[in-house]
Amino acid sequence: MRVSPMVVEMETRGTNAVARIEVQNINPGSLAFQTRVFRMTIDENGKMIETPADDQFLIFPPQGVLPGGGRQVVRLQWVGNPDLAASEAFYVSVEQLPVKLEPGETDTIAAQVQILYNMRALVVVAPPGAKPDVTVGSARQVNYQPPAAPGSNTLPPLQDGVEVVLRNEGQRHAMMANFGWQLVGTDPQGKFLRVDISPEELNRAVGTGYVPALGQRKFNLPVPGFGPGPIALTFKQ
Numbered sequence: 001m002r003v004s005p006m007v008v009e010m011e012t013r014g015t016n017a018v019a020r021i022e023v024q025n026i027n028p029g030s031l032a033f034q035t036r037v038f039r040m041t042i043d044e045n046g047k048m049i050e051t052p053a054d055d056q057f058l059i060f061p062p063q064g065v066l067p068g069g070g071r072q073v074v075r076l077q078w079v080g081n082p083d084l085a086a087s088e089a090f091y092v093s094v095e096q097l098p099v100k101l102e103p104g105e106t107d108t109i110a111a112q113v114q115i116l117y118n119m120r121a122l123v124v125v126a127p128p129g130a131k132p133d134v135t136v137g138s139a140r141q142v143n144y145q146p147p148a149a150p151g152s153n154t155l156p157p158l159q160d161g162v163e164v165v166l167r168n169e170g171q172r173h174a175m176m177a178n179f180g181w182q183l184v185g186t187d188p189q190g191k192f193l194r195v196d197i198s199p200e201e202l203n204r205a206v207g208t209g210y211v212p213a214l215g216q217r218k219f220n221l222p223v224p225g226f227g228p229g230p231i232a233l234t235f236k237q
Contacts, residue, residue, distance in 0.1 A: 056080035086213035087126035133170035176209030180236035
């Protein structure tokens with residue numbers, strides 16, 4: 001199963017109050033799916049809290065069955081508060097449903113195992129005309145603990161990197177991984193050091209770099225080599 005796009009930006013009014021995502025079945029067998037919506041709140045450290053929010057969108061079709069190689073366009077329409085004070089984030093979850101196996105497919109144990117996929121598109125809804133206003137709160141060298149690899153309980157070694165705090169005083173969210181980041185400071189010996197981080201590298205390190213409206217986020221970047229002195233951060237389009 002494939003869902004695209006994975007990030008959707010909408011507005012509470014006008015033509016941008018409607019969006020579309022496409023669900024594609026990339027396997028030869030039939031694929032049944034349903035959609036669900038969750039409101040996402042995220043704290044400074046990136047911890048997410050999800051609450052059901054199906055009543056905020058009109059989704060059509062909310063479920064379907066695709067033949068092998070088939071595609072379905074799913075229409076999203078905002079029906080929540082048209083006068084939001086600031087943008088809000090949601091996940092539209094596309095969940096694969098189990099399908100009844102055809103006669104003869106249950107002759108082996110392996111054939112009785114179905115792997116079900118769940119893919120999510122980030123949907124952010126903003127007031128029309130709202131803009132982000134992102135500033136750098138701080139940037140400093142840290143040794144931070146990266147998370148364990150998926151499926152493992154073993155934590156990797158501490159990572160020499162840079163902790164960045166971004167503040168957004170605007171009424172619209174910001175996707176900061178759309179920009180290149182430039183870090184300028186000194187190494188532990190006091191020598192000049194500059195590191196340029198591309199949007200592709202940022203996506204691998206921090207995802208979309210989502211900073212909520214009227215909020216702030218802390219990001220740990222795996223960029224070694226800086227000393228304890230001040231670090232300047234600028235964004236490049």
